[in-house]
Every structure is written in C-alpha cells, then in structure tokens.
Amino acid sequence: MIDSHAHIYASEFDNDRDDVVQRAMQQGITKILMPNIDLDSIKPMLATEALYPKICRSMMGLHPCYVDGNVKETLATIHSWFDKHNFIAVGEIGIDLYxxxxxxxxxxxxxxxxxxxxxxxxxxxxxxxRDSIEETLALLKQEQDGSLRGVFHCFGGSVDEAKAINDLGFHLGLGGVSTFKNGGMDKVIPHLDMNYVILETDCPYLAPVPHRGKRNEPAYTQLVASRVAELRCSILEEIEKVTEENTNQLFSLI
Known part of the structure; x- marks a missing residue:
C-alpha cells in the first residue's frame, strides 16, 4: 500500500518519526507521499525525505489556508523550489472557505x-x-485542457461529486473519514469507480476508527483499506492492489 498524503515531517512526529516509519513498513506501506503546505514546512519535509529516501517522496505547493496578502511573494518562493529539487506533484493546493x-x-x-x-x-x-467543492470544480473545469490530473484528497463528498471529479480525470483520496460512522461515506464508497481511488491518512490529522481523535500515522492506511474492502464486499488484497497501482500511475512512482 501507499499512503498518498502524509505530513510526517510535522512536529507531532519529532519524538518518534523513525518508529512511525518502521510501523508503516511493517504494515506493508511501500511509499509515503508528503505534500508541502507553506514556506516553513519545506525544510522539515525535505529533511524527512532525505532520511527515508526509498520511502518518502515530496510535493511542492501552497496550501490555501496559508494564503494571505503576501501570496504573490510566497508563490514566487514556492515556485523557485521546482528548480532545486525533483518533486512528484504540485500540492497541496486548493480552496478552503471553512x-x-x-x-x-x-x-x-x-x-x-x-x-x-x-x-x-x-x-x-x-x-x-473544504466548503468549496463547487468553486473548486468550476475553476478546474475552466483550466482543464486535457493535461491536468491529480487527486481530491480527503474526499468526503457525494456520489454525484465523485462522478464530477472523475469526469475531469481526477482521482479521489480516501482516508480516515471513510471509517467514521457519521461520515456518510458508507453510502458513497460502494458506488465509486475504483480506477480513480487512492488511499491516504492525512496524518497527523483525521485518524481512522478505532484511533479517531488521536494522532494519525501512515500505518493506519490499512484500516482505511479494510473499511473500503468491507463496504465494497471485496477482499483487502484487491483494494490494496488496485489503489497501489492507481497511486503509482498517478504520481509516476515506477
């Protein structure tokens, strides 16, 4: 399995990051993909990738919650990093109106x-x-020229929203919300096109059941996979296989 969205460079892991990575490997996690969020996260993210170069891969982008009045200057600095390092994606980006x-x-x-x-x-x-699916889809439709691809991470929307995202050629990242009793995903996941599904944790946030409310970590990807398998009346190995293939293809990891 691949954890396609993990902030293991965050300070929440400073005391036991190596143990966290080891537990992930023991659970069969082969890659941990790390999205950038702002200027301050670049250094710890790249340091984490350097410590675990066979497992961790970095992305570069500006998270919407860190957009402010200096956005042009911040974007210029973020953009300059693409000439200094080989990143697997532009992310995480988007719109958050919550x-x-x-x-x-x-x-x-x-x-x-x-x-x-x-x-x-x-x-x-x-x-x-977050609270911005209509705005995000409208802008994506406007900018989609056939070359854009990617994932709506931490997907928790409806079947219709999933289809709209897939119709634009985009994947859905399923994480801890998929295991929540009140998350509503039990009625959505059975109807998703598995060719567009990948797994994630978004750790240290949104830990899946039975760890809800605690620190999340990449090893818990298997709990998400198990819940998806249960809801789709499938076997765990099949969910692991298809989501890993989807992630490898989307991020050109092989």
Missing part, C-alpha cells in the same frame, strides 16, 4: 497559478477542498 473567506480571491488566484505550474511541468496536483 475558517475564513477573507482571502477567497487570493486563494483562487493561487489555485489557478499552481494549476498552470502543473501543466508546464507535467505534474499531477493534490487538491484540498
């Missing part, structure tokens, strides 16, 4: 700017959406 709508216009500008980087560099994008 906490604050103050910089909505700047978030949209940053999203479109980074989508264009992905086109130029032929890289997938990792998209964060």
């Amino acid at each position: 906490w604050d709508k103050t910089y909505k216009a700047e978030q949209e500008m940053a999203f479109i700017t980074q989508l264009n980087w992905a086109k130029e560099k032929d890289l997938p994008v990792v998209i964060h959406t």
Whole structure:
C-alpha cells in the first residue's frame, strides 16, 4: 500500500518519526507521499525525505489556508523550489472557505497559478477542498485542457461529486473519514469507480476508527483499506492492489 498524503515531517512526529516509519513498513506501506503546505514546512519535509529516501517522496505547493496578502511573494518562493529539487506533484493546493473567506480571491488566484505550474511541468496536483467543492470544480473545469490530473484528497463528498471529479480525470483520496460512522461515506464508497481511488491518512490529522481523535500515522492506511474492502464486499488484497497501482500511475512512482 501507499499512503498518498502524509505530513510526517510535522512536529507531532519529532519524538518518534523513525518508529512511525518502521510501523508503516511493517504494515506493508511501500511509499509515503508528503505534500508541502507553506514556506516553513519545506525544510522539515525535505529533511524527512532525505532520511527515508526509498520511502518518502515530496510535493511542492501552497496550501490555501496559508494564503494571505503576501501570496504573490510566497508563490514566487514556492515556485523557485521546482528548480532545486525533483518533486512528484504540485500540492497541496486548493480552496478552503471553512475558517475564513477573507482571502477567497487570493486563494483562487493561487489555485489557478499552481494549476498552470502543473501543466508546464507535467505534474499531477493534490487538491484540498473544504466548503468549496463547487468553486473548486468550476475553476478546474475552466483550466482543464486535457493535461491536468491529480487527486481530491480527503474526499468526503457525494456520489454525484465523485462522478464530477472523475469526469475531469481526477482521482479521489480516501482516508480516515471513510471509517467514521457519521461520515456518510458508507453510502458513497460502494458506488465509486475504483480506477480513480487512492488511499491516504492525512496524518497527523483525521485518524481512522478505532484511533479517531488521536494522532494519525501512515500505518493506519490499512484500516482505511479494510473499511473500503468491507463496504465494497471485496477482499483487502484487491483494494490494496488496485489503489497501489492507481497511486503509482498517478504520481509516476515506477
């Protein structure tokens, strides 16, 4: 299995990062993909990749929650990193209107700017959406020229939203929310096109049941896979196989 979205460079793992990686490997995790969020996360992310070069791979992007009035300068710095390092994706990017709508216009500008980087560099994008699925899909439709590809990470939407995302050529990242009793995903996952599904943890956030409310980690990817298998009346090995193949293909890991 591959954890397609993990922030194991975060300070929450500073005391036991090696143990976390070892537990992931013991659970059959072959790759841990790390999205960037802001300027401060670049150094710890790349340091983590350097410690575990066979397992951890980095992305580069500006998370919408870190967009502010200095967004143009921040984007210029983020963009400069593509000339210094080999990143597997542009991410995580997107629109988040849950906490604050103050910089909505700047978030949209940053999203479109980074989508264009992905086109130029032929890289997938990792998209964060919160209270913004309509806005995000509208901008993506506007920018999709046939070359854009990527994943809506931490997907927790409806069957219709899943289809709209797939119709644009994008994958769905399933994580801990898939295991929540009140998450509603038990009615969605059975109807998803598995050719567009990948697994993630978004650790240290959104730990799956039975660890809900605690720190998440890549080893828990298997709990998500088990829940998907259960909801689809499938065997775990089949879910592991198809999601790993999807992730390898999307991020050109092989």
